[in-house]
Amino acid sequence: MQGxxxxxxxxxxxxxxxxxxxxxxxxxxxxxxxxxxxxVVLVCFPAASSVxxxxxxAARRAAGIEDPRLVRVLDVGTDRGVGFIVExxxxxxxxxxxxxxxxxxxxxxxxxxxxxxxxALEKAGHRGLHHLALTxxxxxxxxxxxxxxxxxxxxxxxxESDRLSDERASRADAVGLVKIAYAGLTGRWPMVAVDDGLxxxxxxxxxxxxxxxxxxVAAPSEIAVGVPNxxxxxxxxxxxxxxxxxxxxxxxxxxxxxxxxxxxxxDGATGIGLRSRxxxxxxxxxxxxxxxxxxxxxxxxxSSMSGVAGAAxxxxxxxxxxxxxDSLSDERHGSAVDAPERPGATLSERGAxxxxxxxxxxxxxxxxxxxxxxxxxxxxxxxAADKAAARAAERRSAHDDDFDxxxxxxxxxxxxxxxTRLEPPLPVFGHDVPEAPSGAQSRIALAIVGVLVLVALVxxxxxxxxxxxxxxxxxxxxxxxxRPPSATQAPKPSTTQPPAATTTAPPAxxxxxxxxxxxxxxxDGNEADQNVKRVFDGNPGDGWRSRWYGSATYNGDKNGxxxxxxxxxxxxxxxxxxxxxAPQDVTVYATDSSSTKSLDGAQEIGSATGANGTxxxxxxxxxxPASKIIVFVTKAGPAESDRRYRAQINEVTVR
Numbered sequence: 001m002q003g004x005x006x007x008x009x010x011x012x013x014x015x016x017x018x019x020x021x022x023x024x025x026x027x028x029x030x031x032x033x034x035x036x037x038x039x040v041v042l043v044c045f046p047a048a049s050s051v052x053x054x055x056x057x058a059a060r061r062a063a064g065i066e067d068p069r070l071v072r073v074l075d076v077g078t079d080r081g082v083g084f085i086v087e088x089x090x091x092x093x094x095x096x097x098x099x100x101x102x103x104x105x106x107x108x109x110x111x112x113x114x115x116x117x118x119x120a121l122e123k124a125g126h127r128g129l130h131h132l133a134l135t136x137x138x139x140x141x142x143x144x145x146x147x148x149x150x151x152x153x154x155x156x157x158x159x160e161s162d163r164l165s166d167e168r169a170s171r172a173d174a175v176g177l178v179k180i181a182y183a184g185l186t187g188r189w190p191m192v193a194v195d196d197g198l199x200x201x202x203x204x205x206x207x208x209x210x211x212x213x214x215x216x217v218a219a220p221s222e223i224a225v226g227v228p229n230x231x232x233x234x235x236x237x238x239x240x241x242x243x244x245x246x247x248x249x250x251x252x253x254x255x256x257x258x259x260x261x262x263x264x265x266x267d268g269a270t271g272i273g274l275r276s277r278x279x280x281x282x283x284x285x286x287x288x289x290x291x292x293x294x295x296x297x298x299x300x301x302x303s304s305m306s307g308v309a310g311a312a313x314x315x316x317x318x319x320x321x322x323x324x325x326d327s328l329s330d331e332r333h334g335s336a337v338d339a340p341e342r343p344g345a346t347l348s349e350r351g352a353x354x355x356x357x358x359x360x361x362x363x364x365x366x367x368x369x370x371x372x373x374x375x376x377x378x379x380x381x382x383x384a385a386d387k388a389a390a391r392a393a394e395r396r397s398a399h400d401d402d403f404d405x406x407x408x409x410x411x412x413x414x415x416x417x418x419x420t421r422l423e424p425p426l427p428v429f430g431h432d433v434p435e436a437p438s439g440a441q442s443r444i445a446l447a448i449v450g451v452l453v454l455v456a457l458v459x460x461x462x463x464x465x466x467x468x469x470x471x472x473x474x475x476x477x478x479x480x481x482x483r484p485p486s487a488t489q490a491p492k493p494s495t496t497q498p499p500a501a502t503t504t505a506p507p508a509x510x511x512x513x514x515x516x517x518x519x520x521x522x523x524d525g526n527e528a529d530q531n532v533k534r535v536f537d538g539n540p541g542d543g544w545r546s547r548w549y550g551s552a553t554y555n556g557d558k559n560g561x562x563x564x565x566x567x568x569x570x571x572x573x574x575x576x577x578x579x580x581x582a583p584q585d586v587t588v589y590a591t592d593s594s595s596t597k598s599l600d601g602a603q604e605i606g607s608a609t610g611a612n613g614t615x616x617x618x619x620x621x622x623x624x625p626a627s628k629i630i631v632f633v634t635k636a637g638p639a640e641s642d643r644r645y646r647a648q649i650n651e652v653t654v655r
Contacts, residue, residue, distance in 0.1 A: 001027050003082045004044045009034075010079045014042055014086065021137075025051045026158045033086075040074060041087040043154065051158050052083040057547050058153035058162070059085040061528070062129055064545075069120035071140075071150035085154060092143040096180065097136035097206050103187045107228050109264035110184035113139055114177055115253050116147035121173050122250035124152055128530030130169035132156035134176030135205045136183050145263030166530065170248035172199050177252055178238040178245060183207060185220040185227055185235075192217050195243045216240035230256060512654040513568035518596050519544075520564040520630055525597045527561050527647075535563060535631075535652045540579045543650030552636045552645045560634035561647055562586075564596055567654060570625040573605055575618040579651035582637025583612040590626035602630060612637075629654060 004027065008016040013035045021028040026045040033040050045052055056076050063073040075086035096113065099105060105113075117139055121131055131138065133155040140148040156162035164172060175194045179202075182190050188210035193201045210217040216239045221227040234255060238245030246252035514536035519527030531544045544563055549555050576588045589602035603624065606617035633647035 001044055003080050010082060010084050011077045014040065016042065023158060025049055039089040041089060043085040043087065045083050045158065047078045047081050047083040051160060054157040054162065055154055056083055058157040060548050062153045065124050065127060065129060067120050067123050069116055069147050069149060070152055071148050090140055090148060093140040093148060095137045096139040100136060100183060100187050100207060104224050105184045106264045107185065107226060107231065108260055110181055111256055112259040113147055113184060114181045115256055115259040117149050118177050118249040118253040120149050122248065122253060125170050125249065129153045131173050132161050132164065132169055133159050134173060134180060136180060137205065139180060168198065173249050174246040174252050175199050175238055177249060178235060181231060182220055182235045185231065186210065186223045188223065190217045190239050192239050194239065510655060512571045514565050514654060515568050517563050517565040520596050521561040522597050523558045532563050535649050540651040546647040549636060549645045554636060560632050562630060562632040563649060565629050565652060567627055570627045572623055572625050573619060573629060573654060575616055575655045576605060576629065577653040578615045578649065580611050580613065580615060581648050581650050583610045584633050584637040585609050585635035586611055587632045587634060588617050589630040589632065590623055591628050591630060592626055
């Protein structure tokens with residue numbers, strides 16, 4: 001990139017040292033911060049490019065998200081025609097794309113990585129920020145096992161993929177995380193479009209593409225063994241045609257929870273090996289038809305640990321291949337053993353824990369065979385098998401020195417296994433489970449619930465109808481103190497006095513509902529639109545923020561900016577209450593125009609100078625009904641330093 005190279009200094013403090021990656025519009029460099037004497041990461045791009053302004057704005061907004069799982073943005077700026085974003089250093093971090101070069105990870109580790117990333121992105125989504133460009137390179141694993149997600153909002157701006165609504169953006173991030181989970185389980189990248197093309201397939205990410213089938217990609221369980229049912233089902237549903245699967249990162253996190261808090265003890269992956277009839281003679285040939293044959297094959301594998309025939313049409317056993325598991329891993333405990341390579345093969349002793357691992361592998365083999373012997377074992381499974389076989393051979397050769405020549409039969413291995421009772425992964429109910437209620441009992445219970453709901457509904461309707469009513473008109477009551485007549489004074493005849501006239505005070509101004517809004521900028525027409533909803537969410541602790549500026553007058557480029565808010569109905573506005581987190585000059589207008597760039601025709605309600613905290617602006621006179629108001633900040637408030645300013649509005653209440 002022009003102007004960036006080893007030895008270049010950007011912003012007067014960041015000395016560039018080494019380029020680590022290159023994208024379509026940007027490059028990623030290592031650099032040294034001479035001011036704070038620390039290593040940082042620079043994301044550089046031409047300041048004149050179409051992505052420069054959106055990327056800098058996205059980085060400023062991402063800097064406000066505090067989450068240890070998100071890579072922190074430390075600074076942004078431009079220098080000598082180069083725009084740059086400064087990120088925290090990630091010494092020793094390994095991208096998921098590098099971890100997958102030798103195959104998939106364990107299911108426990110995939111669940112943990114995906115769950116941590118989903119939780120962080122859900123938190124960012126609540127602030128209107130999304131990733132939209134998730135790939136295996138976006139997830140990093142630190143040396144201590146911590147998970148980091150880099151490129152929040154900025155990666156989408158740099159790749160020009162940030163043109164989605166909040167709902168579609170949340171769905172896109174959820175799909176991206178499911179793709180990452182798929183890659184973690186299989187070592188393959190699913191190149192498929194989702195939601196009928198609304199979410200594109202994406203480009204190459206340095207991994208082999210996943211095999212495709214009609215309507216999507218092959219399920220992870222058809223490529224690797226030991227895939228948990230929930231992860232397999234989520235991948236099947238999400239990466240198929242139609243809108244299915246999680247709708248947001250938070251939804252995905254709930255579906256795959258819980259996960260381990262620490263890194264899995266092993267990253268060992270498992271694969272499926274397909275061997276020919278000539279190499280291994282099967283003990284039994286099963287004419288597999290659908291899932292039923294798969295279950296029979298699983299039982300055979302569990303009982304004898306011998307070869308099991310692959311899926312083939314009934315009566316065509318002569319052309320059936322034999323499926324073997326070259327490398328089985330106990331996903332939950334991180335242990336791996338080699339499967340038998342001939343009928344009746346024995347398990348090699350590999351240390352004190354080898355016997356227990358062999359018993360666990362027998363169960364894993366049965367589950368794996370059941371998941372792959374079905375109606376579809378095709379060329380994609382064979383392709384995965386070749387890589388798995390090579391990895392298994394490497395592991396066997398690595399352990400040749402540990403083999404002492406003694407073989408242990410499977411029956412002996414099971415007899416010598418430790419007798420410790422293993423805790424179930426999920427709660428197990430006792431045998432004394434009460435019987436399910438009968439049909440009559442169920443109908444009676446439903447009838448009782450229905451009656452209670454109906455009674456509550458009637459009471460609620462009656463109470464709602466009484467809202468705004470009172471017992472009758474309020475009249476003035478005059479209390480007169482009288483004195484009883486004395487014995488020498490005759491009582492005066494009583495006269496009827498007319499009731500005193502009463503006056504009713506005008507009702508106090510009531511709040512008006514705000515139903516929507518947009519950013520208002522006479523120069524650009526919009527300003528942080530995604531955050532406008534926070535000024536009427538009832539939470540004064542957060543709110544709308546504009547982008548950063550170098551002066552309180554917006555660098556002299558504009559007279560002000562703010563928000564345009566839609567009212568529930570045309571209203572004569574009497575007062576507007578603002579919650580401002582910093583001293584600012586602000587003017588409030590009432591209007592019917594939907595323009596986000598012009599104040600023409602707007603009625604000024606009032607203004608305040610140096611306003612801070614809760615400020616009430618009252619109308620100077622009688623205004624005409626209006627359907628919208630404009631809160632216009634003419635002088636921005638300071639940030640944590642005197643060199644950065646932006647407009648800030650936490651809450652708006654209209655009366």
